[in-house]
Amino acid sequence: MQLNFDADVEEFRAEFRAFLDENLPSEAQAAERAGSSADIPQWAREWQRLQFDNGWLLPGNPPEFGGRNAGILEQYVHLEELSKRRIYHSFNPQGLGIIAASLLSFGTEEQKKQWAAPILRAEITAALGMSEPGAGSDLASLRTRADRDGDHFVVNGQKVWTSGAHDADVILTFVRTDPDAPKHQGISVLMIPTDSPGLVRRPFASICADDDLDFNEVFFTDVKVPAENLIGELNKGWSVATGSLGHERNLLWLSFADRLQDLMADFHPATDIDRDHYATLVMDHQALRLLGSAALARAARGEQDVAALSILKLLGSEAVQRSSEEALIAAGPQGLVHPALTSAYNPMDNEAFSSSWFERYARSFAGTIAGGTSEIQRTIVAERVLGLPRS
Template sequence: MQLSFDADVEEFRAEFVAFLEEHLPDAAETTERASSSADVPEWARRWQRLLFDNGWLLPANPPEFGGRNAGVLQQYVHLEELSKRRIYHSFNPQGLGIIAASLLTFGTDEQKQRWAVPILRAEITAALGMSEPGAGSDLAGLRTRAVRDGDHFVVNGQKVWTSGAHDADVLLTFVRTDPDAPKHKGISVLLIPTDTPGVTRRPFASICGPHDLDFNEVFFENARVPAENLLGPLNGGWTVANGSLGHERTLLWLSFADRLQELTEDFRPESVFDKDSYATLAMDLQALRLLGSQALSRAARGEQDTQSLSILKVLGSEAVQSAAEQALYSQGADGLVHPAFTASYLPMNLDNFSCSWFERYARSFAGTIAGGTSEIQRTIIAERVLGLPRG
């Protein structure tokens, strides 16, 4: 087994490291923080544009879309170097990782230039309108309707949990365009500018309190959307959805490894974890990295490996959740207090941790839901890895 990268990958890494060392924003200019996942401070917009212009934003993309046609292993070391420095390449992650990626996969040339390039260059931001009050993460159960009227679609319905919608310029919105078709075959995708008459966005607080406004309810009341804003084929939204979510799954395990790594580095074991819990955390991290490296090797060979990605998703998300839970219980009442006021909570950089341990634990549940719930992943593992019959 080769546990190192070939020379071309290391050359790629060295070039990127040199770029970071020369261009990384000074800490003094990064004090302005984003208030939502579609609110990008001006310094962060400049940083994202710099990455785009130099081909370092999404290296797998062609140069005209902020990349350099990089392979899977090169993409990995790119993310690894960003992670080492705790650097975001975008403060609009769903815009970059799902919406722009979907536009590049399914969009027309005009749509790519009109929407994808401005999102990639941080000139506009985007949010994902998928979940609904009566359907949750069940996309096939959505009821937001879009009816064709001449050269427009008229949209009525509601979305919820739409992260960053109140700050976004455009919503990638899944709508039902054929109510008589089977549920997963009557769905289409529209790009809906948020200033469209009839679109109302209402942010609401999360468990982290009234200062943490990212989630939104979004209402559509006879909102007229140009038909040219249809992404992909009419009634082909199911395919777009699978492609959209697929963009965030390939290296998703690396984000969980990063969070576990932060825990091992930032906190004194004797102050946050007992020895057994800390050992479990370290072993989970090592297992995740080893399994992830195997999956990475298969991806580099062009092999489809949905099963491994499901295993990594379950292991990573639940390991992060378990570590947060152990830390919370070990803190007792201090776990309910903001870290700035907790003497036993000693991260090296408080800016990275704006919530109490209870809030961090509550947030960890998002990892077991986003990108495919743990229940869905276990079904995939049961059927495709263990060969069990469909239930």
């Protein structure tokens, strides 16, 4: 396996590094955190817009949407360099990685101008309205309903776990438009402004006590949505759903590799796990990198391997969770103490020092749920790799 890149990819990397060297926000700016995943501080809006204007926001996009038509290998080194600098390219990740990407794939030219470009330029922020109280992993069971009434839809129902909804300007919302169709059919997608009458957002806390509010319940009561806000075809929303999650999963494994790298670097005498567990952590990190590199090479050749992405998601998310748990156990009662209460605390250090070992372990469960649960990933591997019958 060749684990280096051709000269043109390294030239791309060097150009991006030069841009970062010249324009990277200060440490003081980067230390300022957003209140939610749809709350962008002013400095971060300016940083995102600067990347957009220079084609560095999402290099795989065309220039008019913040990119430079880069290939998958260039997109990989772009994310790798951002990770090395410990800087986000956006504080509205679902807006960039899922919602704007879905608009570029399924939206009309007018919708791209109206919503995709402003989201990418950090002029507005977006949330994703998928999950419901009875439709989490089984998204096709959603019951939020949209009935056509002349030139608009009337929406009634509820969403939950809608990250950043209370700060977002719009919600990409999955609704049922044909209740008599089979559950994977009859679904449509609407872009709904959050200031629409009848739309109520209720943020709620996560398990991590020091978290700002991000999760939301969203209630729709006779919310009128213009018919031109329909994204994609009527009753064909399942293809938008699978496409939306596909955008999220493509290089998701890299974020887990980065978190494993952080864990390897963050152990210290107060939270030192035993050598066997540390060796497992190192091997998991190396395996994830190697398997990810192989999947990356296949993607660069135009090959699609959904099962490989499921294996990477499963390996990465569960390795992070397992290692975080082992670190918490090794730390004992000290693992419950926030680092700010210890002499080792440095607010300019990486994310590891912004939360206790317990909080890091608690957050690890999000990785085994978001982007497709571990159970769903195992089903995909069983059917597509092992050839087992459909459950």
